[in-house]
Amino acid sequence: MVRREIRRLGPPVIASYDVFESKIIFGGIMYDWLVVGAGFAGATLAERLASQRGERVLVVDRRPHIGGNAFDVANADGLLIHQYGPHIFHTNSDMIVDYLSQFTEWRPYEHRVLASVDGQLVPIPINLTTINKLYGLSLTEEEVPAWLAARAEPVEVIKTSEDVVVSVVGRELYEKFFRGYTRKQWGLDPSQLDKSVTARVPTRTNTDDRYFGDSFQAMPKEGYTKMFERMLDHPNIELRTGVEFKDVTDGYRNLIFTGPIDEYFEFQHGKLPYRSLRFEHVTLDQEWHQPVAVVNYPQDQDYTRITEYKYLTGQEHAKTALTYEYPSAEGDPYYPIPRDENYQQFKKYEALANAQDKVWFVGRLATYRYYNMDQIVGQALATFRRIDERLERPAAAAE
Numbered sequence: 221m222v223r224r225e226i227r228r229l230g231p232p233v234i235a236s237y238d239v240f241e242s243k244i245i246f247g248g249i250m251y252d253w254l255v256v257g258a259g260f261a262g263a264t265l266a267e268r269l270a271s272q273r274g275e276r277v278l279v280v281d282r283r284p285h286i287g288g289n290a291f292d293v294a295n296a297d298g299l300l301i302h303q304y305g306p307h308i309f310h311t312n313s314d315m316i317v318d319y320l321s322q323f324t325e326w327r328p329y330e331h332r333v334l335a336s337v338d339g340q341l342v343p344i345p346i347n348l349t350t351i352n353k354l355y356g357l358s359l360t361e362e363e364v365p366a367w368l369a370a371r372a373e374p375v376e377v378i379k380t381s382e383d384v385v386v387s388v389v390g391r392e393l394y395e396k397f398f399r400g401y402t403r404k405q406w407g408l409d410p411s412q413l414d415k416s417v418t419a420r421v422p423t424r425t426n427t428d429d430r431y432f433g434d435s436f437q438a439m440p441k442e443g444y445t446k447m448f449e450r451m452l453d454h455p456n457i458e459l460r461t462g463v464e465f466k467d468v469t470d471g472y473r474n475l476i477f478t479g480p481i482d483e484y485f486e487f488q489h490g491k492l493p494y495r496s497l498r499f500e501h502v503t504l505d506q507e508w509h510q511p512v513a514v515v516n517y518p519q520d521q522d523y524t525r526i527t528e529y530k531y532l533t534g535q536e537h538a539k540t541a542l543t544y545e546y547p548s549a550e551g552d553p554y555y556p557i558p559r560d561e562n563y564q565q566f567k568k569y570e571a572l573a574n575a576q577d578k579v580w581f582v583g584r585l586a587t588y589r590y591y592n593m594d595q596i597v598g599q600a601l602a603t604f605r606r607i608d609e610r611l612e613r614p615a616a617a618a619e
């Protein structure tokens with residue numbers, strides 16, 4: 221058995237613990253909260269609990285870094301890349317922007333994506349330019365609705381990711397832009413997926429070629445990881461990366477869990493399906509590779525998209541860094557798979573979660589929701605409000 225002390229850079233030792241066969245044993249309550257996961261969900265809750273309730277929080281993450289899937293890092297050439305694929309911040313919530321703005325400045329950035337279709341690069345979401353370029357037409361904004369209506373297939377009740385698209389643009393554009401990409405991305409046909417998946421991508425009749433329509437679109441000025449560092453930089457927060465939840469055996473009163481919910485309950489209702497990705501990070505000895513940050517490949521390639529980071533970060537560099545995304549059934553869980561049977565299975569886990577007294581499940585993996593970063597921050601802030609209503613504040617913080 222080895223006795224270790226936890227030290228922060230400034231304040232004195234706040235806890236000591238024993239490590240025995242990799243388990244962390246505190247031998248007493250050292251923390252009000254254990255937060256499992258240092259992504260958006262975990263970091264937001266740790267920050268709120270520490271700064272608003274004055275509570276002592278231990279944050280652990282099994283990865284060797286903070287930030288969860290939004291983690292960004294300089295590669296060997298000093299180019300900032302997103303280790304787990306491109307993360308673009310966008311939201312319609314002023315409240316969420318205000319909250320995060322305490323920890324970062326922003327770089328204005330509007331995301332644009334091209335799709336490689338029939339040998340051409342055309343805007344996705346499908347818009348006026350996409351249609352004109354692909355079909356050699358010169359339709360006006362006023363003419364597009366009728367052009368689309370003539371191709372759209374009426375669907376009585378829109379249920380699936382196929383219905384959503386064919387009912388607006390018809391089968392040909394659906395097959396060119398959505399069927400192949402979705403089959404690759406999810407390993408399922410769009411007809412097997414909830415409508416909410418492809419409904420994320422709108423259809424436009426004008427020339428607006430922005431990927432998102434949100435009122436606030438920007439990137440954290442110095443990157444996501446820097447922002448997370450500031451969120452977690454509080455005297456009441458202790459951070460330990462490279463630590464598994466199961467290895468923290470005691471020492472806390474309440475728990476925030478942001479990992480996969482099925483794992484927490486030891487898969488007693490079976491393994492919940494999550495989709496994974498393999499990322500291939502490449503640096504090219506040339507200044508630019510493609511005309512926009514992301515090019516989607518809905519047709520032939522095994523990868524779904526290529527991201528060129530300098531568009532997102534604004535970095536100036538003689539080289540350029542890219543990521544290719546290869547969808548995969550195996551690997552870290554990245555996406556819950558939105559379809560009814562999976563949701564029914566999740567409901568069984570949710571019932572177990574609801575019966576827990578001192579455990580709160582938050583985030584994309586723990587609530588099995590295909591949520592963007594801003595939605596996760598919103599969910600975490602709402603959870604904090606519920607905690608704050610339900611649990612008495614420690615005496616010192618309440619004063």
Ligand code: FAD
Nearest residue numbers: 257259260261282288289305307308465479583584592593
């Ligand atoms: P995560 O970021 O997954 O954090 C959970 C953390 O918990 C992980 O770090 C994990 O290591 C840790 N953990 C899990 N189990 C344990 C355990 N047992 N013990 C210890 N640690 C554990 N959103 C956008 O808004 N815009 C985008 O452009 C965008 N692009 C994306 C691209 C890709 C490829 C992916 C996969 C997601 C994208 N997202 C995007 C979504 C975004 O990543 C999520 O909304 C957000 O990161 C979820 O935060 P979270 O804290 O819930 O989960």
Ligand code: UDP
Nearest residue numbers: 335344397398401402405417418420421516
């Ligand atoms: N999609 C598609 N073709 C595209 C872009 C998106 O078929 O060119 C579908 C696909 O099913 C994808 C979903 O729409 O998973 C949502 O796209 P989004 O870009 O939001 O995916 P994410 O960035 O979350 O991976």
